Amino acid sequence: MTEEKPLDFAREITGRLGGETITRCYQCGTCASACPVTKTTERYNPRQVIRLALLGQRNDVLKGDAIWLCASCYNCQERCPQKVEVADVIYALRNMAIRGGNIPAIYTEFAAALMNEGRLAPMSKFLEKKRAEYGLPPLKPANTEALKKILAATGFDKIMFRKEGAT
């Protein structure tokens, strides 16, 4: 079952921002029973994600779709008796997945929208109309040049548009 020493993967996770607390988990399942996503689908169970991670199942964790299903409601994190920062661990795992080129298409689309239009949700006639109804001023175009510079400086563009397997 083990593809590498379980602790190697766990150490990699604890070395990342948000992942520090993962080894505290004693599998009580409070996170799973608190999770609104787990209630609706069997595809995501935070306890199981952590279990797989601590057993060194890198591919199952980083290449599967589970980690992308977390709604970031922090119900789990609030209740965890071992103070595992469950939601933050999921973020850490997502960051690791992205750096490995495993990124769901929707996120690449978001990133592209941010780079090109300066916002995640594209503007539409409908939204413009709604804004006017609420008495909000029309939106100015975003300064995408400045944004591109910042995102380039942080390496965002390179990380987000990396293809799987690339180094």
Added chain:
Amino acid sequence: MEEVKVGVFLSDCGGQIAKILDFEALTKFVKDVSGVVLVARGSEFWRGQGLQAIVDAVKSKKINRVVVAETIPKISEVAIAKAVEEAGLNPHLMEVVDLKNHCAWPHIDTPEEATEKAKAMLLAAIEKAKLLEPIGKAEFPAVKAVLVIGGGAAGMQAAEDLAEMGFKVYLVEKEPFLGGLAAKAVRFFPTDDCAICIQSPASLTTVTQTSRKCVYRSGLSEIPNLNVLTNTKIVKVEGSPGNFKVTVERKPRYVDEKKCVACDLCTSVCPVEVPDEYNAKLSKRKAIYVNKLLVYPPAYVIDAKACKFHECAKCFQVCPTKAVNLDQKPEHVTLNVGGIIVATGFREYDPSVIKEYHYGEYPDVITHLELARMLDAFGPTSGVPVKPSDGKPAKRIVFVQCVGSRDRRWNPYCSSICCMISLKHATMIKEAFPDADVTICYIDIRTTGREHEYYYERAREMGVKFVKGRPSEIIHDPATNTLVVEVEDELLRRLLELEADLVVLATAMVPSEDAKELAQILDIELDQDGFFKEYNAKLRPTETKRRGIFICGGAVFPKDVPTASLHAHSAAVKAAKFLMNGKIVKDLKVAVVNQDYCGNCQFCPVTCPYGAIILEPKGDGHFTAKVSELLCEGCGVCVGTCPVGAIELSHLKSSQISAQIKALLSVNGTSKPLVLVFSCSECGHAAVDSSGMAMMSYPANVRVLRVPCTGVIQVQHILEAFKAGAQGVMVVGCKPDGCHYEVGSQKAKQRVEMAKMLLQAYGIEPERLEMLNLVFIEGDKFAEAAKTMSEKVEKLGPLQLS
């Protein structure tokens, strides 16, 4: 002063080490040392003929200082000291060196070098012996009386043990009745006894001597030396170990224990009703009350918060024996005791802070203690588990384990008894109500005690359901007045919504509310979780850092009753051992202050791990340190900390350390640079011993100087060693958290760091100095480090001292 006459006795361990060391050369060398008047060689000197030779020499006044080369000094010096004392010489005028394990064995490959090292070792012992002074004994009073704080299972047990051993005992309980937490628990595991059952005293004629009795008929109150003081709290503790003056406050009971006949007329007329705390507020009681029938003392008490006193006075009027006294006032009493046992127990954690479980908000979410009161046939619901919201019997009951324990947000530790409490209650319910639907939600079931696993087995056989998973939320459905427990069944990987009439929280067990205050009054430590801290978890589990004060039972950590009893027996034995002679006799191997140098600084009183040093006004506006001979353990941490050298040990004066440094470095006999090792007498020295015992070799240019604790070492001593010719210095002490004198090893580390800075400033390589923290089994590490240090200083070249 009498002329110093040293006798040197060289044991060759039955000829064993004579194969390595040249004893003729050693004898010749020793004979020429000034002050030596007698040199003898034999096969052993710590028993038999050898020891007799020492005794004869002492008795004939031929010698007045004894130096013995003998193996395992820790054992042999005990016998030699005893014999020397019986022969009429102060037993501290003696020095033992270990030529076998510290010289012959580790240097077996270089016998000539070993012989030269042996000379240095003997010279050091002789020079030290010449400076030794007699050390007297002192006697301190030990009052043969003990205060036991806490009248629960542990406290009652300890009090009974001590009283029967003939000590005067004061058993102080803050509540109006004895019994503590355990008395509320209905039944005990693993025997399923009644909770109010205790060990009965064996000495009373009319009490049958079976092992167990209810508290009220145990005869506990009738043991002649045992004074039970209920409704009483500790206010102040003064004095010293063996002779404490304890002030207690006796709260008014308003009912005379000696007159009350427990006829119950008072409660029948009392108009005030309040929730009954003893019954977890599940029922009501009157302002004048007893917890339950058959308690001790068998006398009513008035709840001062609820009673209307003279406004009503109905109880006073109706009492047939005139036992009610509404004008009673609190009373301060001073007790003189030699020892104190803390047995204040633990309590249930209030789980209302854990918002997702809604304790305190939903009435049908209760704790185990509340359930225990329901399951008591004499309790508020006569043994039936009910829903507190409507009083209807609870048919579906869910237990939640680890509530507030094993939880980093509240109490990180496992409370250790809650699994068993749940199993006990689950089986009790199933036994009485086989149709009841009982589910236990757990993370891990821990049944580690004797017979405990059988409870788990029995619960499964009886149909108790076990769900591996910790609930995330308890929801209340107002339409049906039902609780819903949300939990993931991890084994099925399925989310469950368990419907329940009653949810029972197995809460953490935490220290009693007044633990902190009491620890301050007694000046003893609490651990990180707030429980009373033992002196040594492995070897001295019922002693505290303060001599004469002992701890036991749930005050130390949550315990079941069998373990608490065991702990209480242990504390009682320790207290008895401490006081049994009626006096404390100790050698004055203590720190001594030189009043001329000492003044005004706070270093030693703050550093002393035993609180043995206080500052005393000198009269001219200045302060000097004063050492309590009773409290001082003679470690010398104060010596190491004193900036002006104003304090030294009676059993290892600064002059004796200096003399040994010089002597050990005066003879080299090897081609390598000398390395001096300061080792503590405890783990450090044991590590050096074990390297020798196992014949792990290291070079003979490494010399060992033993001190009581590395905490005694001043920066000055290290510099002195370099000045006297050491090219490298090592300090070997216990592990930082395993120091036999608490802080000595850590203090030594600081001083080594400071000395390194100084060395650098003088242009000396700081790597010539090193601190090691070793234990007995790490002799190999000592040998390795000694070798490395020797090679290192050889490579660095001779030390250039300007």
